[in-house]
Amino acid sequence: MKAEFFRKKPMKQLLCSVLAFGLVTAVSPAAVCATEGTEPPAAYYEAVQTDALANWPQGPAIYAESGILVDLDTQEILYSKNIDKQLYPASITKVMTTLVAIESSSPEEPVTFSQHALDSIEWDSSNIGCRLNETLTMEQCWYAMMLNSANEVCCGVAEHISGSIEAFVEKMNQKAAELGCTNTHFSNPNGLPDETHYTTAHDMALIANAAYQNETFRQVFSTRQYEIPPTPQYTETRYLYNHHKMMQPDTEYYYEGCLGGKTGYTETALNTLVTIASRNGKNLLCVTMRTQGRQVYTDTASLFDYGFSQTFPADEAALLTVAEPTVTETPTPEPSPTATEVQDEENGSSKGGSSSAADTVQDMFPVWIPLTAVFVIAVGLFVFKLYLESARKKRRRRRQRRRSEEDK
Numbered sequence: 001m002k003a004e005f006f007r008k009k010p011m012k013q014l015l016c017s018v019l020a021f022g023l024v025t026a027v028s029p030a031a032v033c034a035t036e037g038t039e040p041p042a043a044y045y046e047a048v049q050t051d052a053l054a055n056w057p058q059g060p061a062i063y064a065e066s067g068i069l070v071d072l073d074t075q076e077i078l079y080s081k082n083i084d085k086q087l088y089p090a091s092i093t094k095v096m097t098t099l100v101a102i103e104s105s106s107p108e109e110p111v112t113f114s115q116h117a118l119d120s121i122e123w124d125s126s127n128i129g130c131r132l133n134e135t136l137t138m139e140q141c142w143y144a145m146m147l148n149s150a151n152e153v154c155c156g157v158a159e160h161i162s163g164s165i166e167a168f169v170e171k172m173n174q175k176a177a178e179l180g181c182t183n184t185h186f187s188n189p190n191g192l193p194d195e196t197h198y199t200t201a202h203d204m205a206l207i208a209n210a211a212y213q214n215e216t217f218r219q220v221f222s223t224r225q226y227e228i229p230p231t232p233q234y235t236e237t238r239y240l241y242n243h244h245k246m247m248q249p250d251t252e253y254y255y256e257g258c259l260g261g262k263t264g265y266t267e268t269a270l271n272t273l274v275t276i277a278s279r280n281g282k283n284l285l286c287v288t289m290r291t292q293g294r295q296v297y298t299d300t301a302s303l304f305d306y307g308f309s310q311t312f313p314a315d316e317a318a319l320l321t322v323a324e325p326t327v328t329e330t331p332t333p334e335p336s337p338t339a340t341e342v343q344d345e346e347n348g349s350s351k352g353g354s355s356s357a358a359d360t361v362q363d364m365f366p367v368w369i370p371l372t373a374v375f376v377i378a379v380g381l382f383v384f385k386l387y388l389e390s391a392r393k394k395r396r397r398r399r400q401r402r403r404s405e406e407d408k
Helices: 003-008 010-029 027-032 090-103 115-119 138-147 153-164 165-178 201-212 213-220 295-309 369-408
Strands: 066-071 077-083 110-112 134-135 227-228 239-241 260-267 270-279 281-290 341-343 362-364
Touching: 066 201, 066 295, 066 341, 077 295, 090 138, 090 153, 090 165, 090 239, 090 260, 110 138, 115 153, 134 138, 138 153, 138 213, 138 227, 138 239, 153 165, 165 362, 201 213, 201 239, 201 270, 201 281, 213 260, 270 295, 281 295
Parallel strands: none
Antiparallel strands: 066 077, 066 281, 110 134, 227 239, 260 270, 270 281, 341 362
């Protein structure tokens, strides 16, 4: 019976296989393009500079092209991998933006949004939907920038404090120089892609370390949820959620002791992350840059586990001090990898500094997967149509033969 079925209905078998493949591809991209089990990127095998120190505990391999782990209490660099390599920061830029804003304003100051501020970002990048002439307090803006990674809010704050976005960016660069950042140049306050907007893991650690010393910044940095009441221009409450999944107890990425952080993502920068965690009185700062997929969190967790579990010889440690200028060219955009990518939701589109309004970690996958699924399903439906037409013709011919035989 089974053999007869396969002989008589090969088209149905083919059709079922085609449609099944298309549906599985469409609804379960992980089944087709899961990063687990695939060969790690070349960056995974790159040298960890601190491993070369005498008597130093060997650090974990990470997927990030660059990573640094710092003991905030001793200022010792516990882990160093390409920390002075210039890379695009994406939305972790907003750590500096928020620090400069906090140091240059008071919480109650009204920030009114101009058309220029609203038009200065990509329409589909991360935002909270600010309207023309809408006014928020400066404190509300701090939370919008750090939690929801709102790009238009960065521009509005910049104009309010310095009169123009360009003048505010100059303040950011001045602050970077004061902190000893020798491989950093900011071109905008939100981290949107720009060839002249770059930094290093080392410099970002200097920036985050300084920011965390500010009590107001610490409060914003560590907040999981915040609400902005309705305004005359926006009649609904805005609910802001921190995009950093290591802070969220209901996610698989939650890390016990995580105090706060900032996420970043663009197609050119890939995933970037700044995180601070504390266990047993030990406070660690971690920065990873240009990370693929969910490894943006697993890398950071691995580095924290390493830092909290190991004993480091103090006489061998390097301190988080001014970095030597890196003699490298401005980072060149590279094709996005085919591996799963975690979009940090600040850049809704990958053009922005961070992600969209939804606050979920998406396991992003190459565009060709859903397109292939659609194509396969379309082919399947076309084949099905041909099959039905063929079946109808066969039935019609059989009926005609029967009538002919009856007429005889």
